[in-house]
Amino acid sequence: MAPRPYLLGMARPRSFDRDHVLHAAERQFRTSGYNGTSVDDISAATGLGRGSLYAAFDGKHGVLLQAMAGYFARLGQLAPKVLAGPDEGALERLHGYLLRAVHGVPLAADVPPADDRAAAACFAAKMALELGASDAEVQRLADDCFSVVATAVAECVRAAQRNGDIDPDADPDDLAYLLLTIIRGSDVVGAYGHSPARLTSIAESAFALLPRPRHR
Amino acid sequence: MAPRPYLLGMARPRSFDRDHVLHAAERQFRTSGYNGTSVDDISAATGLGRGSLYAAFDGKHGVLLQAMAGYFARLGQLAPKVLAGPDEGALERLHGYLLRAVHGVPLAADVPPADDRAAAACFAAKMALELGASDAEVQRLADDCFSVVATAVAECVRAAQRNGDIDPDADPDDLAYLLLTIIRGSDVVGAYGHSPARLTSIAESAFALLPRPRHR
DNA sequence: ATGGTTGTGTACTGAACAGTCAGAAATCTA
DNA sequence: TAGATTTCTGACTGTTCAGTACACAACCAT
Numbered sequence: 426m427a428p429r430p431y432l433l434g435m436a437r438p439r440s441f442d443r444d445h446v447l448h449a450a451e452r453q454f455r456t457s458g459y460n461g462t463s464v465d466d467i468s469a470a471t472g473l474g475r476g477s478l479y480a481a482f483d484g485k486h487g488v489l490l491q492a493m494a495g496y497f498a499r500l501g502q503l504a505p506k507v508l509a510g511p512d513e514g515a516l517e518r519l520h521g522y523l524l525r526a527v528h529g530v531p532l533a534a535d536v537p538p539a540d541d542r543a544a545a546a547c548f549a550a551k552m553a554l555e556l557g558a559s560d561a562e563v564q565r566l567a568d569d570c571f572s573v574v575a576t577a578v579a580e581c582v583r584a585a586q587r588n589g590d591i592d593p594d595a596d597p598d599d600l601a602y603l604l605l606t607i608i609r610g611s612d613v614v615g616a617y618g619h620s621p622a623r624l625t626s627i628a629e630s631a632f633a634l635l636p637r638p639r640h641r
Numbered sequence: 642m643a644p645r646p647y648l649l650g651m652a653r654p655r656s657f658d659r660d661h662v663l664h665a666a667e668r669q670f671r672t673s674g675y676n677g678t679s680v681d682d683i684s685a686a687t688g689l690g691r692g693s694l695y696a697a698f699d700g701k702h703g704v705l706l707q708a709m710a711g712y713f714a715r716l717g718q719l720a721p722k723v724l725a726g727p728d729e730g731a732l733e734r735l736h737g738y739l740l741r742a743v744h745g746v747p748l749a750a751d752v753p754p755a756d757d758r759a760a761a762a763c764f765a766a767k768m769a770l771e772l773g774a775s776d777a778e779v780q781r782l783a784d785d786c787f788s789v790v791a792t793a794v795a796e797c798v799r800a801a802q803r804n805g806d807i808d809p810d811a812d813p814d815d816l817a818y819l820l821l822t823i824i825r826g827s828d829v830v831g832a833y834g835h836s837p838a839r840l841t842s843i844a845e846s847a848f849a850l851l852p853r854p855r856h857r
Numbered sequence: 858a859t860g861g862t863t864g865t866g867t868a869c870t871g872a873a874c875a876g877t878c879a880g881a882a883a884t885c886t887a
Numbered sequence: 888t889a890g891a892t893t894t895c896t897g898a899c900t901g902t903t904c905a906g907t908a909c910a911c912a913a914c915c916a917t
Binding site for chain 1: 861862863864865866867
Binding site: 680 | 873874875876877878882883884885
């Protein structure tokens with residue numbers, strides 16, 4: 426009846442780092458897809474036993490959701506960091522972002538995207554396309570990921586407009602959606618096996634078509 | 642020892658239509674993904690028993706490859722039919738194609754794309770992204786699908802250029818790649834659950850950015 | 858130390874999986 | 888009609904799957 430003399434989580438401490446585990450699981454899901462990844466695969470990739478996996482993440486689907494949540498959090502930090510800034514460099518930041526983004530979303534900030542372009546595709550996008558409308562939670566998380574980046578891109582477009590680098594009559598949100606769609610498309614086109622050079626060329630074409638102000 | 646008195650295929654005739662079966666399998670793969678589809682699912686969707694499936698298509702992977710080949714053949718017929726024509730209507734054909742394509746690739750020419758946008762995604766694209774670089778045959782077939790449409794789009798761009806509707810200095814192949822990338826991207830964005838109106842708006846934004854001739 | 862509490866590893870379970878196979882059924886030639 | 892040949896059907900195989908159960912290990916407070 427003693428009303429819990431000490432707080433939860435005070436007995437045996439966890440021997441794994443939660444983020445590290447979710448990271449490894451994300452890599453596995455991105456490489457093999459959701460249905461192509463077994464719990465044993467996750468167990469091997471993370472080093473966790475099945476018991477711990479179920480206790481800490483509630484099974485395969487739970488691991489997916491929490492890995493996606495971590496991915497979302499990471500995007501929410503990274504995208505603004507890369508895109509936000511003073512108005513005068515905005516167009517160039519957009520250019521750099523576009524050029525990098527068509528080559529995939531890296532697992533971590535420092536690691537290069539990936540050897541296999543299909544595994545470098547946006548985690549959220551890949552899961553959403555694989556699981557489709559059959560998994561509403563995944564769909565919502567994926568849309569959250571899209572939104573947080575789209576917002577950052579739109580803000581960058583607005584900055585470029587303020588600086589006179591993009592036609593002020595253009596709708597920044599429409600433009601952001603279009604750019605993000607191109608980036609997602611490069612995930613797919615890259616999965617066909619096209620060379621990085623081709624993806625760069627697509628990005629450059631897109632950038633060149635951005636609406637410039639009418640009068641210089 | 643009688644050296645086969647009649648030709649092969651003369652005994653019991655097949656009781657199924659090959660194309661119809663591959664079509665049903667394609668629908669299943671597009672809905673559930675490759676790894677999310679079991680042989681029993683295919684069997685149920687097509688009405689064929691397992692034995693027949695293995696005899697005629699060499700198992701699950703064989704069904705996929707042959708379904709993709711059929712899809713490729715279909716694209717090779719449809720895309721030029723929609724995009725080819727006289728120079729003067731070329732830009733409008735491109736416009737119409739783009740608007741339709743962002744809403745998905747229909748299973749058949751008459752049927753509307755699909756209720757579930759993720760299932761309406763380009764079959765080849767979805768398989769390429771799911772199976773990634775681990776399946777070279779799928780990757781090659783997917784690239785073939787991309788190429789055949791890209792060629793048709795590029796030809797349409799050239800026609801529009803000849804008609805003075807698109808900047809003649811623009812590289813038609815680059816433009817075609819970009820447009821196709823946008824269309825593939827809309828497969829992904831659509832899978833997030835965005836409304837058809839949003840996809841239409843993306844397509845219109847893209848169309849509006851096409852490079853027009855400098856002097857009117 | 859000791860008892861309570863939590864994390865970890867592994868063996869287990871029933872279901873689902875891909876692929877095989879032998880016999881029944883259907884259609885041919887003769 | 889009889890024999891040959893092919894397709895079809897559904898049961899079977901061994902494997903792998905997601906998830907559970909339970910014993911053991913690690914760490915807390917006292």
